[in-house]
Amino acid sequence: MLVCFRLSFVFFLLTAALSSCTDVIPIDLPTAESELAVEGTVTDQPGPYTVLLTRTSGYFNDQPSPAVRGAQVIITDNEGAADTLRETEPGRYQTHRLRGKIGNTYLLTVRTEGEEYRAATEIKRVPPIDRLEQQHKVKEAGWKDGYYVLYNGPELPGVGDYYRFKLYQNDTLRNKPDELIVRDDALYDGKYISNVELTDRPFRVGDKVRVEALSLPQDYYYFLNEMFTQINNVGLFSSPPSNVRTNVLNRNASGPKAVGYFAGTAVQSATITIQP
Numbered sequence: 001m002l003v004c005f006r007l008s009f010v011f012f013l014l015t016a017a018l019s020s021c022t023d024v025i026p027i028d029l030p031t032a033e034s035e036l037a038v039e040g041t042v043t044d045q046p047g048p049y050t051v052l053l054t055r056t057s058g059y060f061n062d063q064p065s066p067a068v069r070g071a072q073v074i075i076t077d078n079e080g081a082a083d084t085l086r087e088t089e090p091g092r093y094q095t096h097r098l099r100g101k102i103g104n105t106y107l108l109t110v111r112t113e114g115e116e117y118r119a120a121t122e123i124k125r126v127p128p129i130d131r132l133e134q135q136h137k138v139k140e141a142g143w144k145d146g147y148y149v150l151y152n153g154p155e156l157p158g159v160g161d162y163y164r165f166k167l168y169q170n171d172t173l174r175n176k177p178d179e180l181i182v183r184d185d186a187l188y189d190g191k192y193i194s195n196v197e198l199t200d201r202p203f204r205v206g207d208k209v210r211v212e213a214l215s216l217p218q219d220y221y222y223f224l225n226e227m228f229t230q231i232n233n234v235g236l237f238s239s240p241p242s243n244v245r246t247n248v249l250n251r252n253a254s255g256p257k258a259v260g261y262f263a264g265t266a267v268q269s270a271t272i273t274i275q276p
Contacts, residue, residue: 033256034055034056034057035256035258036053036055036056036068036110036117036248036256036260037052037053037054037055037056037065037258037259037260038051038052038053038108038110038117038119038246038248038258038259038261038262039051039052039054039260039261040052040108040260040261040262040263041262041263041264041265042075042098042100042106042121042123042262042264042265043100043214043264043266044100044101044102044123044265044267045100045267046099047095047096047097047098047099048094048095048096049094049095049098050092051073051085051092051093051094051108052091052093053067053068053071053073053091053093053110053112054067054068054091055068056259067091067092068091068112069087069090069091070087071087071093071110071111071112072084072109072110072111073085073087073093073108073109073110073111074108075095075107075109076106076107076109077098077101077104077105077106077107078106079104081098083095083096083097083098100123100264101123102123102124102125102126102215102266103122103123103125104122104123104264105122105264106120106121106122106123106262107119107120108120108121108262110248115250115251115252115256116250116251116252117248117250117251118248118249118251119247119248119249119261120247120262121217121220121247121262122217122264123215123264123265123266124161124162124217124265124266125215125266126163126213126214126215126265126266126267126268127153127154127155127156127213127268128153128154128268129151129152129211129213129268129269129270130152130153131153131270132149132150132151132209132270132271132272133149133150133152133195133272134147134148134150134203134272134274134275135148135150135197136148143202144200144201144202145202146202146203146204147202147203147204147205147207147274148197148199148203149167149197149198149199149203149209149211149274150195150196150197151165151193151195151196151197151198151211152192152194152195152196153192153193153213154191154192154193155185155190155191155192155193157189157190158189158190159186160185160218161184161185161189161215162184162185162215162218162220162221163182163183163184163213163214163215163216164180164181164183164213164214164216164221164224164265165181165182165183165198165211165212166211166212166214167179167181167198167210168209168210168211168212169203169207169208169209170208171208171210174199174201177228177231177232178232179199179201180224180228181198181199182216182221182228184221198211204274205274205275205276206273207273207274208271208272208273208274209271209272209273210269210270210271211269211270212267212269213267213268213269214265214266214267215265215267216263216265217264219245220247220261220263222245223244223245223246223263226245227244230244244259246258246259246260246261247262247263248260248262
């Protein structure tokens with residue numbers, strides 16, 4: 001009994017000592033200048049196409065990014081077509097007649113708060129998806145039990161193609177940080193891609209799975225790779241965060257900067273429903 005009392009008393013003293021040494025140290029972080037953030041795409045699919053305009057905010061700010069309202073937003077192409085986007089809700093601008101086309105180039109112009117920003121992109125080719133197949137894995141090393149979707153389709157000849165693959169489960173995009181899937185054709189140029197799993201997370205019987213293959217301009221491919229690195233940069237040995245590239249430039253080189261990307265993509269898709 002005496003031993004237990006002594007141990008309890010020692011523990012009490014240690015706890016009191018440690019708690020009395022706790023200091024709250026305020027960290028005064030510098031406030032970065034707010035910048036225009038652009039997120040927009042134009043595809044070879046029917047529109048409308050959307051451009052989102054917001055302002056960046058502080059790292060610890062937990063509120064939605066402020067929308068940029070009343071901007072003039074225009075998309076033009078190399079064939080002379082022009083579309084002035086309409087603001088359908090705060091910070092959300094949509095086309096109403098432009099149609100994207102493989103091989104065309106596009107220029108986004110944004111005028112706001114006395115500044116003019118521009119971003120250029122192109123729509124590259126994309127190969128067809130031949131078919132999707134399912135595979136049931138049970139007690140296989142390195143895999144969770146469940147159903148997996150396998151991709152089958154050709155890769156077009158000619159090095160320099162870049163792709164993103166999107167997976168939709170029952171019409172909802174799988175959008176976890178490690179599900180940003182981008183690839184280049186350096187190792188697969190002109191080959192047939194057969195029975196490739198696009199994710200290590202299984203599906204269930206009855207799930208409707210849609211796979212989209214999107215062509216990417218080279219610089220957008222690098223942008224998405226940098227995004228993947230940053231959003232998965234966690235853990236004890238993570239590297240210091242850094243800014244990713246952007247193709248949105250202020251025409252006034254000494255004016256405020258912008259972040260984000262305006263990209264062109266072509267899209268192919270295929271769907272499968274998981275069967276028992």
